Amino acid sequence: MLRRRLAAPILVLLVVIGASAVVYAQLESADRGIAPIDSSGTLEITGIHVDVGGTDAQSARYAGWRMAQRQGFRALWAKMHNLPIAQAPNMPDGTLDQIVSSINVENEQIGPNRYIADLGVQFDRAKAAEFLGVEGGQVQRSVPMLLIPITITAGSATSVELRNSWQRAWAQFRTSQSPIDYVRVSGTSTDPMLINAALTLRPGRGWWRNVIDLYGAADILVAEVQLQRLYPGGPARARFIARHGPDNQIVGGFTLTAQNSDQIPAMMAQGVQRMDQLFAQALAAGALARDPSLNLPPQPVIELPPEEKEVAKPATTNNSFQVQVTGGDVSVYNFAMAHLRTLAGIDSATPQQINQSGTSYILVSYHGDISQLAAALSARGWVVETAGTVLRMKSSSSKPPALPPPPPAQPSAAAPPATKPQAQQPPVKTPTASGKPDKQE
Structure with missing residues (x-):
C-alpha cells in the first residue's frame, strides 16, 4: 500500500516535468528567428509625412495616400539620380496607381475630416523602371556580404540567439535600393551557433571561409550597436x-x-539606414575590398622533370619498282643482280621471273624515286629506260659492266704506328792514364 501511495505522486511529478520541458522548448524556439523580408522586386520610400483634410475621414485618407504617392515618386527619382528633389518630374495619379505596389502605414491619426500620417510607398521595380529612367531599376552592387548584427547591452553581447530590436530592424530593412548585397540570416536552425558575437573575434581564416561559403557570401560585415538605458522604460542612448x-x-x-x-x-x-549609408560610402571609396587571406591558399607547384625531346629523324621513302633486265647471256642477268644488290639505297632485289636469253623481271625495294635509281645504274655503265614504275636496264656492249672495286680498308686508329729498331752503337774506347784505350760497355 505504501509503494502505491508513493508511485502516484512520482508519476504526476514526471508528467509535470515533461510537460514543462515541452513548453520551455516551444518558448525557446519561439524566441528565435526573424525571417528577412524579400525586397528584390520593390523600391521603397519611407517617412513620408502627410496632413490633409476632406469632407469625411475616408476622403481625407484617400487624399493623403494620393499625396504620399506623388511625394514618394519624386523622392525615389531624386535618390536614383542623385539630384535635388526639386528637379524630379511630376507623374499623373493614374500612372502612379499602376506602378505603386503598396502603401505602408507607419503612424496615422484619422479625424472626422482630417488625416495625419507617416507613410511608406513601395513601387514595383519592373513597372517603375521606365519612368525612373533606370534600366530595370538596377544599381551597381557589391559582392555578397554576410551581415552579423550584434547588440551589446548590460554587458552582454548577443546576435541572433534571441529576438531583439536590432535584428528585427535589419530583417525589415529593404535592401533593393542599397549598393550592398546583404546576406541576412533568420536566426533559426544552426544560425545561433554559427553567427554570434564570439565568431567575430575568431582570427582563424579557415573557420571564416567555411562560414561564408555555407551562406553563399564572399565577405563579412558586422553591424554593432551598444545600447544604454538611463533606467527601465526611460531614455536610451545607442552607439x-x-x-x-x-x-x-x-x-x-x-x-x-x-x-x-x-x-x-x-x-x-x-x-x-545610416549604417547602410556608411557601408555604401565605404564601397564607393574602395574600402570594402575582400581580405586576400580569405582566399584558399594556392596549390603547391610540383616541378616535373624536363621532357627529353626526341630528335626528328629524316623521313625516308621506301618504294618498290619492277626492274627488267634484257640480255642474250646469263652473265648479263647475274651482273645485273650483283649491281642491284650492291647499289646504295636498295634494301632488297627479289627475282620474279628469270629468262636467260630474254628479259628477266626483278622486284626492287629502293629508298628514293625511280629517277634516282636510274641515275645510279647509269653511272655504273648500264643503259636505262623508265616508264612509270618500271625500269629497263641492259648492257651497252656484248659484255655486262664490271662491278666497282671494293673501297680500300682504312687503318685502325687504335693501333700504334710501327717504329724501326734503332741500330746498336759500337762501344766507345777512351784512353787511360797509361795511354792504352779502355773499353767501356
Missing part, C-alpha cells in the same frame, strides 16, 4: 559601429538617442 572583414576593421560610427523604450524600434530602423 552604432560598422565593421568590415574578419579582423573587424572599423568603417564608421554614429550615436542616436530615444526618449523612451517605445521609440527604440524607430531608433534602430534609423540606425540601419
